[in-house]
Amino acid sequence: MPAKAVPKAKQVPERQRRITRGRDGDDMTEVGDGTDADDWTQTKTLVKPEDQLDLNDLELKEEFTRILTANNPHAPQNIVRYSFKERQYKHTSSVDQLAVHFALDGNMLHKDSDEARRQRQKMGLSDAADGDVPLASAQPSEQALNEGAEEKAAAEAAQGEDSGEKGELGEGEAGAGTPLPKEGAASGGKKLTNQFNYSERASQTYNNPYRDRTTATEPPPRASFSSNATQWEIYDAYTEDFEKQEKTKEKKVVPGRKEEEKTRKKLAITETSGDDISRVGTAAKIVERMVNQNTFDDIAQDFKYYEDTSDEYREMEGTILPLWRFSYEKAKKLAVTSLCWNPTYKDLFAASYGSYDFMKQGNGLIVFYTLKNPSFPESAYETDSGVMCLDIHPDHPYQVAAGFYDGSVAVFNTVERKDGPVHRCTAKNGKHTDPVWQVRWQKDDADNNMNFFSVSSDGRVVHWTIVKNEMIFQDVIQLTLSDGPAEGPDGIKVPTTGCGTAFDFHKQKDYLFLVGTEEGKVHVCSKAYTSHFIDTMDAHNMAVYKVAWNHYHPKIFCTCSADWNVKIWENGGKPTDNAEPTSKKPLFCFDLNNSVGDVAWAPYSSTVFAAVTADGKVYVYDLNINKYEPLCEQMVAQKKKTKLTHIEFNPTYPIIIVGDDRGNVTSLKLSPNLRKIPKEKKGQPAMDTAQRLEFENTKLTKILSMVREQPDVTK
Amino acid sequence: MEATEEKKEPDTKRVHTYPLIRHSDMNDEMKTEAMELCVTACEKFANNNENAAKMIKDTMDKKFGASWHAVVGEGYGFEITHEVKNLLYMFFGGNVAICVWKCS
Numbered sequence: 098m099p100a101k102a103v104p105k106a107k108q109v110p111e112r113q114r115r116i117t118r119g120r121d122g123d124d125m126t127e128v129g130d131g132t133d134a135d136d137w138t139q140t141k142t143l144v145k146p147e148d149q150l151d152l153n154d155l156e157l158k159e160e161f162t163r164i165l166t167a168n169n170p171h172a173p174q175n176i177v178r179y180s181f182k183e184r185q186y187k188h189t190s191s192v193d194q195l196a197v198h199f200a201l202d203g204n205m206l207h208k209d210s211d212e213a214r215r216q217r218q219k220m221g222l223s224d225a226a227d228g229d230v231p232l233a234s235a236q237p238s239e240q241a242l243n244e245g246a247e248e249k250a251a252a253e254a255a256q257g258e259d260s261g262e263k264g265e266l267g268e269g270e271a272g273a274g275t276p277l278p279k280e281g282a283a284s285g286g287k288k289l290t291n292q293f294n295y296s297e298r299a300s301q302t303y304n305n306p307y308r309d310r311t312t313a314t315e316p317p318p319r320a321s322f323s324s325n326a327t328q329w330e331i332y333d334a335y336t337e338d339f340e341k342q343e344k345t346k347e348k349k350v351v352p353g354r355k356e357e358e359k360t361r362k363k364l365a366i367t368e369t370s371g372d373d374i375s376r377v378g379t380a381a382k383i384v385e386r387m388v389n390q391n392t393f394d395d396i397a398q399d400f401k402y403y404e405d406t407s408d409e410y411r412e413m414e415g416t417i418l419p420l421w422r423f424s425y426e427k428a429k430k431l432a433v434t435s436l437c438w439n440p441t442y443k444d445l446f447a448a449s450y451g452s453y454d455f456m457k458q459g460n461g462l463i464v465f466y467t468l469k470n471p472s473f474p475e476s477a478y479e480t481d482s483g484v485m486c487l488d489i490h491p492d493h494p495y496q497v498a499a500g501f502y503d504g505s506v507a508v509f510n511t512v513e514r515k516d517g518p519v520h521r522c523t524a525k526n527g528k529h530t531d532p533v534w535q536v537r538w539q540k541d542d543a544d545n546n547m548n549f550f551s552v553s554s555d556g557r558v559v560h561w562t563i564v565k566n567e568m569i570f571q572d573v574i575q576l577t578l579s580d581g582p583a584e585g586p587d588g589i590k591v592p593t594t595g596c597g598t599a600f601d602f603h604k605q606k607d608y609l610f611l612v613g614t615e616e617g618k619v620h621v622c623s624k625a626y627t628s629h630f631i632d633t634m635d636a637h638n639m640a641v642y643k644v645a646w647n648h649y650h651p652k653i654f655c656t657c658s659a660d661w662n663v664k665i666w667e668n669g670g671k672p673t674d675n676a677e678p679t680s681k682k683p684l685f686c687f688d689l690n691n692s693v694g695d696v697a698w699a700p701y702s703s704t705v706f707a708a709v710t711a712d713g714k715v716y717v718y719d720l721n722i723n724k725y726e727p728l729c730e731q732m733v734a735q736k737k738k739t740k741l742t743h744i745e746f747n748p749t750y751p752i753i754i755v756g757d758d759r760g761n762v763t764s765l766k767l768s769p770n771l772r773k774i775p776k777e778k779k780g781q782p783a784m785d786t787a788q789r790l791e792f793e794n795t796k797l798t799k800i801l802s803m804v805r806e807q808p809d810v811t812k
Numbered sequence: 813m814e815a816t817e818e819k820k821e822p823d824t825k826r827v828h829t830y831p832l833i834r835h836s837d838m839n840d841e842m843k844t845e846a847m848e849l850c851v852t853a854c855e856k857f858a859n860n861n862e863n864a865a866k867m868i869k870d871t872m873d874k875k876f877g878a879s880w881h882a883v884v885g886e887g888y889g890f891e892i893t894h895e896v897k898n899l900l901y902m903f904f905g906g907n908v909a910i911c912v913w914k915c916s
Contacts, residue, residue, distance in 0.1 A: 323891035326909030335828040
C-alpha cells in the first residue's frame with residue numbers, strides 16, 4: 098500500500114506538534130483545576146508556571162480567533178490510487194479525516210500488579226507504608242507537570258491539620274475520587290483534602306414556657322323527675338292508652354282521605370305562608386283604601402254630595418271644584434302625556450308619563466290610579482322611553498296600548514304581566530321613526546284579533562293587529578310630501594308635508610277618521626284609501642294637538658292647537674262643492690289666549706266641551722248656553738308656570754281629570770251648570786239612549802243651524 | 813246475665829303487653845332506640861330485673877356516653893335528677909316499669 102503510506106507520514110509531525118501544544122494547555126488547566134476545587138473555601142492563589150510569558154495589558158487583551166471545524170484542513174483532497182482491476186490510477190473520494198491531537202497513556206497501576214510492585218521497589222517504599230494510599234501513581238515524566246499541584250497540596254495540608262477530623266472523614270472518598278494523581282511517596286503523611294468540605298453548626302432556640310389555662314363550661318341542664326311505679330298505675334296507664342287507641346281507630350274509618358286532606362291543608366298553609374306579602378296583599382289594600390278614605394274624607398264627601406249652590410243664581414257660569422290630586426314619586430319630573438279612563442271600573446284611570454321637551458327625554462311611566470286611593474298608584478309600568486300616549490281597550494279593560502317617544506308602540510296586559518309590555522314593536526316590524534302621538538283601539542277584526550291604530554310625526558298612520566303572540570303592522574295612510582297646487586285642478590289642497598300629531602275615529606262610521614298634523618291641517622281620511630284624503634282643511638296655523646269627534650252628532654268635531662284656538666268643525670258640509678269655503682271654515686272658533694293642550698267633548702252632552710291651556714287654565718264651554726264665552730275659566734295648576742297638558746271626562750261621574758307637565762293629575766268636579774242634561778218631565782219615564790241621542794242631536798243641530806246661517810247672512 | 817258478664821270479663825281484664833312510654837323528654841330517635849333496648853332487655857331477663865337493668869345501663873353507656881342509670885321493677889317510687897333530654901320512663905309487659913336516665 099504505498100499510496101496510503103504517504104499521507105500517514107505527513108500526518109505524524111503534525112500530531113507531535115499538537116501534542117506539545119496540548120501539553121501547554123494541559124499545564125494550564127491542571128493548575129486551574131487545583132484551585133477551582135478549593136476555590137469556595139480558600140482564597141485563590143495563582144500559581145504560574147515558570148516558563149510563562151510575561152505579557153503586558155495590551156498584549157493580554159489581544160484576541161486570537163480560532164475556529165474549530167470538523168474537517169481536517171490538512172487532509173489531501175486529491176488522493177489517487179492505482180486500481181489493478183482497471184489498470185489505471187483512480188481518484189478516491191474517501192479521505193481519512195481523523196487527526197489525533199493528543200494521546201496520553203494512562204499512568205495508573207493496580208497496586209497489586211507486578212509493575213506497581215516494581216515501581217515501589219524502585220522508589221524504595223514498603224508495601225505497608227503505602228497502605229493508606231490506595232492508588233499510587235507517578236511517572237517521572239509527569240512530575241514536572243505536577244509541581245504546581247504539589248505546592249498547592251502542601252498548602253492545603255497545613256490547613257488540613259486544623260480541621261483534622263474532617264480531613265480524615267473524607268479521606269476514603271477523597272482518595273478514590275481525587276482526579277489528580279498524587280505522588281504517593283511525597284504525600285504519604287499528608288492529609289488528603291476533602292472536596293466536599295462542610296461544617297455542622299447547631300443552635301438552640303428559646304423554648305416558650307408552658308402556661309395553663311382552664312375554663313368550665315356550663316353543666317348540661319338538669320331536671321328532676323319523680324313518679325311511683327305500682328301495678329295499678331301501670332294498669333291504669335295501659336287502659337287509658339288502649340282507650341285512646343280505640344278512639345283513634347274509630348276515627349280512622351276513612352283514614353286515607355282525611356289524612357290526605359290534612360296534609361293538603363298543611364301544604365296549602367305552608368305554600369301561602371311562603372309568600373307572606375302576597376297573602377296580606379288584599380287585606381293591606383283594603384286597609385290602605387280605608388286609611389285613604391279617612392284621610393280624604395272631606396274630598397270624598399265633596400265628590401259625592403257637594404253641589405255649588407251659587408249655580409242656582411247664575412245661568413251662564415259654572416265652577417269646577419278640585420278634588421283629589423294624584424302624584425307619584427317616580428313621575429315627579431315627567432309630564433302627563435295622556436289620560437284614559439278605564440271603561441269597566443269607573444274609578445280607575447291610566448296616565449302616561451313622558452316628556453314633551455326634545456332636549457329632556459328620558460324614561461317613561463304608565464300609571465294606574467284609582468279614585469279610591471289617591472295617595473299611591475294601583476300599579477305602574479316603567480319604560481325606557483317616554484310614553485306619549487295610551488289607550489285602554491273598550492272591551493278588554495286590561496289591555497293597554499301605548500306609544501313611545503322612540504317611535505315604538507306596545508301593548509300591556511295589566512293582568513298577566515306586571516313588569517313590562519306583552520308586545521312591543523321593534524325597528525324590524527314597523528316601528529315609527531318619530532314619536533307616536535296617539536294610539537287608539539279599534540273593534541276586534543273579523544278574526545277576533547285585537548287591533549289598534551297609531552299616528553306619528555313620521556307621517557304614517559299604522560294599523561297594528563295582535564295575532565297570537567305577535568303584532569302585525571300595516572300602513573294605513575302616509576301623509577306624504579307632495580306639491581299641493583299641482584295636484585288638484587279641482588282646488589283640493591294636498592298637504593305639503595305630513596307630521597301626524599292626533600287622530601280620532603268616527604263614532605259610528607268605522608272607516609272614517611281625522612288626522613291632525615303639525616302643520617295645522619286636518620285630513621278626513623278613510624281606512625279604505627291609503628294615499629288619498631277625503632277632505633283636508635287648513636284648520637290651524639300651528640300644530641294640531643287634538644281632534645275629537647262629537648259624541649252625539651256624526652258630523653261635528655273639534656280641534657285644538659298651539660295657535661291658541663279651539664275650533665269646531667262640521668265635516669262634509671258640501672263635499673262636492675269644493676270651491677265653497679264653508680267646509681273649510683270652522684263653525685266656532687274660540688281663542689283661549691294660550692296654547693291649547695287638549696280638548697274633550699263631554700260624554701253627557703253634545704254641546705259641552707272642555708279644554709286645557711299651557712297657562713294652567715281649564716275652560717268649559719256649553720254651546721247651548723253660551724256660544725262665545727266659556728261657562729267656566731279656572732286656574733287649576735298649582736304653580737304659575739305649570740302647563741296643563743291633558744283633560745278627560747269621566748264617562749259616568751261629573752268629574753274631569755287634568756294632567757300637567759309636572760306629573761300631577763288633578764280631579765275636578767263640575768258644578769251643576771256645567772253638566773246640564775235635559776230635565777225629566779214629571780210623569781214621563783227617563784229617556785232611553787236612542788231618545789237621548791236624538792235629543793242631543795237636535796239640540797246641537799239647532800245651534801248649528803243658527804251658526805250656519807250666519808255667514809250666508811253676512812255675505 | 814252470667815254469659816254477658818263472662819263476655820265482658822276478658823275484655824276488661826285484657827292484658828296489655830306492648831311497651832308504653834309514660835314519660836320521656838328524649839328526642840324521637842333516642843327514644844325509640846332506648847325503648848327497643850328496654851324491651852329486649854326485659855324479654856331476655858324476664859325473671860331477673862337486676863340483670864335487665866344492668867344490660868340497659870351498659871348498652872346506654874356505650875351508645876350515648878357514660879353515666880346512665882336504669883331502674884327495672886314492678887313497684888317503686890323514685891325521685892331523680894337527670895340531664896335534660898335524657899329521661900325515659902316506660903311500662904312494659906303489663907307489669908314492669910322501667911326508668912332510664914342519664915346524670916353524671
